[in-house]
Amino acid sequence: MAKINTNFSKLAAGYLFPEVARRTRVWQEKNPGVKVMRLGIGNTTEALPRVLVDAMKKKLDLLSDRNTYTGYGDEQGDIPLRQALRDFYSRKYGVELEMDEFFVSDGGKSDSANLQELFSSDNIVAIQDPAYPVYVDSNVVGGRTGEFNPKTGCYDGFVYLESNAKNGFIPEVPKCKVDLIYLCSPNNPTGAVATKAQLKAFVDYARENKAIIIFDAAYSAYIEDPELPRSIYEIEGAKECAIEVNSFSKLAGFTGVRLGWSIVPHALVCENSGENVLHNMWNRRQCTFFNGASNIAQAGGIAALTDEGYKACSELVDYYKGNAKIIREGLESLGLVCVGGKDSPYIWAKGPEGVSSWDFFDMILDRCHVVVTPGSGFGPAGEGYVRVSAYGHREDVEAAVKSIKENLKI
Ligand code: PL4
16 A cells, blocks of 8 residues: 655645745735736746857757757766856856766756755754745655644754844854755845855864755855855865755746756765765766756756856846845835845845734735735744845836835835
8 A cells, every 4th residue: 555755744834936826816816907016936037148049049950950869868967068067167166176076957946855865864954044945845855854833933853044134144053963954145035145254164064063065056146246155165175065056047047948057076975975975876866867957958058158158147147136226225215124135136125023924925915016925935034024036027126116115105
């Protein structure tokens, strides 16, 4: 008799983003004809850079001729893309990695969720709070927690690293011994970016405790301050203790095209494994469970990493950062306390005292017809906040901010 994985039943509520969409649909049914403006989900809206489109069209032409057609590629990704990624890290970040340490994927979300499979279910997991929900949910399903406690909003067994106004939304290293640590910088949802010193503290902690950091750098392209690290491997010793996850989604507008990568260094070690063990395990995992990213998307990815392609992608990133500036200034003009929106596409705004995240979400939707994301959906420390996304057409973002400024009235 088959038995279900009962860890699924521990998942506290519906996944955050479909829940936001559901509540928005309900609101729209009650308010027919009212145009809703969306600053909720982090979903790109602008056209792909021409140089990337041309590269993907060229690949399609090759696929349409039996002499140049190619089918399955390497599960780890096409070698030219892995080489381009290696060269990009060297050129842009001064980080030297080997080509085979890069594993191309169909995006950061699946890698963030799947990497936990490398680790035993009795590992103790530390999660930044608030955090992109995938880290929590995948480890719940992986059996690394007890039950969800509705009173605290926490899962038994997780160590929550609270990000708050006092610590500038970058948490301290764990006070107890943990085995896996999820970090995201620039952070989703707070928009805060860890400094080199802050990341070094985590790397030092991980090396001392033989812990592993899973570092999500999906928004690294948004960092403009040259002092801020864009890869965890800018920190000495990180190759021994960190896996980095990244994506073309927010760098190149590939949210629908689907392409990402993870770096699993040869030097990575943990309590019961020496060098190369985790690297080889991830290689084995990908070869068995993944058939490689789309070859069309990979052609676009290679183009994005050329000087011309990267310049075009940077213009796209600058466009969204222009939106972020408009949003943050608009919210601050109402007296709302905000972080993020500078080296990041997200603005984290504190609601009025005593108002919950979902109530603030409802208030903004009811009064201003703007959808945001409730902070509590990212973890208990997000209570009282909302996340505002800078992804949208400029005219729509301007209209949403205008409506918030005119109608929020707090
Ligand atoms: C909506 C920190 C967005 N349905 O596109 P990917 O898979 O390469 O990247 C996903 C991803 C990875 N890491 C971080 C992210 O913030 C995201 C994308 N997050 C958001 O609004 O928070 C899109 C979410 C999507 C989802 O559930 O991920």
